[in-house]
Amino acid sequence: MFYKKLGLQIALAAFCAWDASAQTAAAYSWKNLPKIQQPVFKKDxxxxxxxxxxxxxxxxxxxxxxxxxxxxxxxxxxxxxxxxxxxxxxxxxxxxxxxxxxxxxxxxxxxxxxxxxxxxxxxxxxxxxxxxxxxxxxxxxxxxxxxxxxxxxxxxxxxxxxxxxxxxxxxxxxxxxxxxxxxxxxxxxxxxxxxxxxxxxxxxxxxxxxxxxxxxxxxxxxLRPNLVVLNNCKKVLLEGVTFQNSGAWCLHPLMCEDLTMRNVRVKNPDYAHNGDGMDIESCKNFLIEGCVLDVGDDAICIKSGKDEEGRKRGKPTENGVIRNNIIYKGHGAFVIGSEMSGGARNIFIENCTFMGTDKGLRFKSVRGRGGLVENIYARNIFMRDIVQEAIFFDMYYFVKFATDGVRDMSPVVNEGTPVFRNMQFENIVCNGAQKGVFIRGLPEMPIRNITMKNMTLSADKGIELTDADQISFDNVQLITKQVSPIIFSDNSTNISLSGIKYDSSDLLISVTGERSKNLKIDKTDLSKSKKVAQFEKGAEEKSLTLVKGK
Structure with a gap:
């Protein structure tokens, strides 16, 4: 569907109408995880x-x-x-x-x-x-x-x-x-x-x-080679082996079906350029469990092709279970993108430990990629000493902004617009990070419908939202070094902050941007802030509703 030459409001209205009709319930749930077929071999x-x-x-x-x-x-x-x-x-x-x-x-x-x-x-x-x-x-x-x-x-x-x-x-x-x-x-x-x-x-x-x-x-x-490349294969098992010292990416299954990586160890030097651990690209039905990764780039990364070529391939990475893994060094521990033009969906991550990665849960894309990423679920994720953000969404991957930090407004929503939506994260613990949560969508396509609950995040800064919509935080403890503000929201809408726990602060929330609306804070002790909210750059006080009471 194309919206060229439309104004921003018209494009958004048209896309949202399509978006509402396109949403369907996830094919899987925590009680009904994807099933992955295993290979069987003769004893010869x-x-x-x-x-x-x-x-x-x-x-x-x-x-x-x-x-x-x-x-x-x-x-x-x-x-x-x-x-x-x-x-x-x-x-x-x-x-x-x-x-x-x-x-x-x-x-x-x-x-x-x-x-x-x-x-x-x-x-x-x-x-x-x-x-x-x-x-x-x-x-x-x-x-x-x-x-x-x-x-x-x-x-x-x-x-x-x-x-x-x-x-x-x-x-x-x-x-x-x-x-x-x-x-x-x-x-x-x-x-x-x-x-x-x-x-x-x-x-x-x-x-x-x-x-x-x-x-x-x-x-x-x-032309550096990836260490292991399996292309268009079915019923694949990698188990027990240590894969290390790859020239570029280490393990690269491409368009595979019924893939299992169990108790695998992946090791690359931290200086290894493109030294990714696992790049699961356009694969269907996969299980990654009991693995240990210590690499020079992203550790477990979900991909599905890049830009027009990836969209033409049209093969999302889907129906995956990632559990019981330990990740040490890496640019991101669990990552989707930035080459995700074929989409990604129905992926479950649980019971994983991240120690010392640059980012924890990392989602990245940029205008021109296209692709739909949805139905991503993470629970029981435990992080320590994360260098940058514990939870990170950014639709400006490798984009340089003007010196004033202003992002351009694009009225065009088309096949090159990436969509990230419908995700649930729960029981997340992070001890040490630069930021607890960072979400930055596009003005024409916000990051949408993300639920985060039962989290304890110890970081220099708390939560930062830009061009986000339908984001809810429930029972989240923020232990931050920065006390003003604990939460920053720019041009974001339909934001629910319920049961937020924090130490005393100078400012609880800063709201900026004239497109900000329908923010709500409830079940939160507002008395611990010298100032609860401030509004700048066109944001109005009516954009935020405060419900007093703990």
Whole structure:
């Protein structure tokens, strides 16, 4: 539906009418979670040593491992066993009905010889791109697994650039001494001159009509591979294995169905550029449980393609359960976006611990993405030492504002307008953050219908809302260092603040913006504030209703 050349009020009225008719009850609930089918394998087992593999940390075993996988797949499937040892290999290609089982004390270490990796058509941040072949890949497969207690190591330092500021002095000296080249200012290390030139010239890796991966041979070293890419596969299991040191994203299931990641460990250095842990893209029916992540970018991230290309694909990431996970470093612990143009829905997150991530629950997008994100549920989330926001929504991802901080008003609501709505968060605890809750929607499309209840948030600042609608807070304790204001609301509507607990403050709530209306505070001790409310930048006192009483 398009609203070009309409005024803002007309566009909003038309869209809201459509929005009301489009809302339906979630297909799932906490009592009726999505069901994920598990793969089943024959017990037939072959060892990679039977095909000539040698685990001496020196021999290249690419041919032997792939022959073992192909042989047992052709026989109807079974287990390919990687026994204890250090197994050097090039790209491994999975086949249907095969469980690649990596035993404890076994490590698959991928070679740093980049000639072993062919240039292929892949994906970069939701768009078709030239990439180096992934260390582990699978395409159009069914009934596949990587299991065991071993390690898969992508040797990612051979692929990545790194900034001097990200390393200690001794680490930087060691990196420079290892080879590679430096940026002209001496502050960035590149693995090669080819990588440097592609980076400083900001060369694109995206495939356009008439181009093929071979056309990118001059910048091959720059096209870092994701460690594991499974494309259009069904009944997938990753269990028990440690995946680490990826050149770019670590685990990337794309358009998969019935995906389980259980008791997996994902480890990347905190300086790993694009060092995401898990990027679940356009997948249906998935379970992530008992996993531990410590990574250099977003940890568990939900994606579904980028901009027009993602909308044309039209495959939302949907019907997922994420539970009992521990996340250490990461830009965001649980994340949706920013490449979510195909949408995301029916996702349940519970019983997770976030320790030291930049953000906790992170939702991000921008004009032009499009996509509908709805029916997201989170409960029993426990956070500690969050660097920035515990709960974060922002529709201005990577947008630079004018020096006065003013955001532009767009009257256009069209296929490129992202929509985030219908979410419930409960029993959230955060001990340490810059902000407890930050929500910033678009003037033409506010973040809408978010319920947050039974939360205790200890942060420098409390709650900040901008262009938000139908947001309710119930039984929320805010333990803040900033005492003026505890809550900030700009051009937001239909905001309910009930049972808010806080320490004494100079100002409880600041309301700004002429579009502010229908804010309500009740079941809250207003006497603890020297001043309950102030109104600025066109906001009127009638926009806020105060119901006295605790």
């Amino acid at each position: 087992t072959v060892r990679i040593t039977a095909f000539g593999a040698v685990g001496d940390g020196h021999t290249l075993n690419t041919k032997a491992i792939n022959e073992a996988i192909s042989t047992i797949s052709k026989k109807g499937g079974g287990v390919v066993l990687v026994s204890p040892g250090l197994w050097i290999t090039g790209p491994v290609v999975l086949k249907s009905n095969v469980n690649l089982h990596i035993q404890e004390s076994a490590t698959l270490l991928f070679t740093t010889d980049k000639t072993q990796y062919g240039l292929v058509e892949g994906s970069y941040e939701g768009k078709s791109a030239a990439r180096n072949e992934s260390p582990i890949s699978g395409l159009n497969l069914e009934n596949i697994a990587i299991t065991g207690k071993g390690v898969v190591d992508g040797n990612g330092d051979a692929w990545r650039a790194v900034h001097k500021s990200q390393l200690t002095e001794s680490e930087w000296k060691e990196k420079v001494a290892s080879g590679g080249v430096l940026k002209d200012d001496g502050k960035t290390w590149y693995p090669s001159e080819q990588f440097k030139q592609a980076s400083v010239q900001n060369k694109s890796m995206l495939l356009t009509p008439g181009t093929t991966p071979k056309d990118f041979a001059h910048m091959k070293d720059f």
